[in-house]
Amino acid sequence: MGRKEQIIEALGLYPIWVSKNRANANSICADTSEIGNKSRPKIDLENDHNLIEQDILNCKSCVLHRERDKVVVGEGVFGADWFIVGEAPGAEEDSRGKPFVGAAGKLLDAMLQAISVDRKKNAYISNIVKCRPPKNRNPSKEECLECRPYLDRQLDLVAPKIILAMGRIASNSILDIDQTIMNLRGEIYDYKNIPVIVTYHPAYLLRSPMEKAKAWVDLCFATEVLADKKNS
Numbered sequence: 001m002g003r004k005e006q007i008i009e010a011l012g013l014y015p016i017w018v019s020k021n022r023a024n025a026n027s028i029c030a031d032t033s034e035i036g037n038k039s040r041p042k043i044d045l046e047n048d049h050n051l052i053e054q055d056i057l058n059c060k061s062c063v064l065h066r067e068r069d070k071v072v073v074g075e076g077v078f079g080a081d082w083f084i085v086g087e088a089p090g091a092e093e094d095s096r097g098k099p100f101v102g103a104a105g106k107l108l109d110a111m112l113q114a115i116s117v118d119r120k121k122n123a124y125i126s127n128i129v130k131c132r133p134p135k136n137r138n139p140s141k142e143e144c145l146e147c148r149p150y151l152d153r154q155l156d157l158v159a160p161k162i163i164l165a166m167g168r169i170a171s172n173s174i175l176d177i178d179q180t181i182m183n184l185r186g187e188i189y190d191y192k193n194i195p196v197i198v199t200y201h202p203a204y205l206l207r208s209p210m211e212k213a214k215a216w217v218d219l220c221f222a223t224e225v226l227a228d229k230k231n232s
Ligand code: URA
Pocket: 086, 087, 088, 089, 090, 093, 098, 099, 100, 101, 102, 104, 105, 127, 203
């Protein structure tokens, strides 16, 4: 058994299957032209990232700044193909200042590893809101809106080829809609000509492991969408 198969088995995601006719999925991605700054020097991107970080550190736009320990800006590779967006930092993220480093983060890393995505190599990970909501409550719509300009700036900076939105809040917030994950899955959405794919949040998958197979389908779908985008 190869390494990838071992990971998939460890996740309890067997049997591996890929849905039919994904290429014909009802796409609402308007066009595939690229935005971005892949030709910008790394130092430039790092400077811009530092500026975003400074702005977030100084941000008092919503109540979340009051109880945060560390701001969780995001981490990964500038110019990465993948941009993974979660909801909000939890306790572990708040104390370490890094996204998805708790139990849900470990599952996320394993899921991503199964499709050869790695935050140190070809992905950038961030959240809709950068400060932990007290007692891990959901961020409010207003808090998501206040934080949105930071996410937009990060997306401009990273200029990914695909966005993977983890869970209902991240998906609804980035797409500015109000839908269940069940209704959103299996379609290609658009953020400034970047395809957005929606899947379950890893924290939900920890509570509902039977749904992991659906998340696996979503990840396979996302890799196909990315491959199509690169070939077009
Ligand atoms: N859940 C999220 O949505 N983001 C994190 O960074 C951690 C847990």
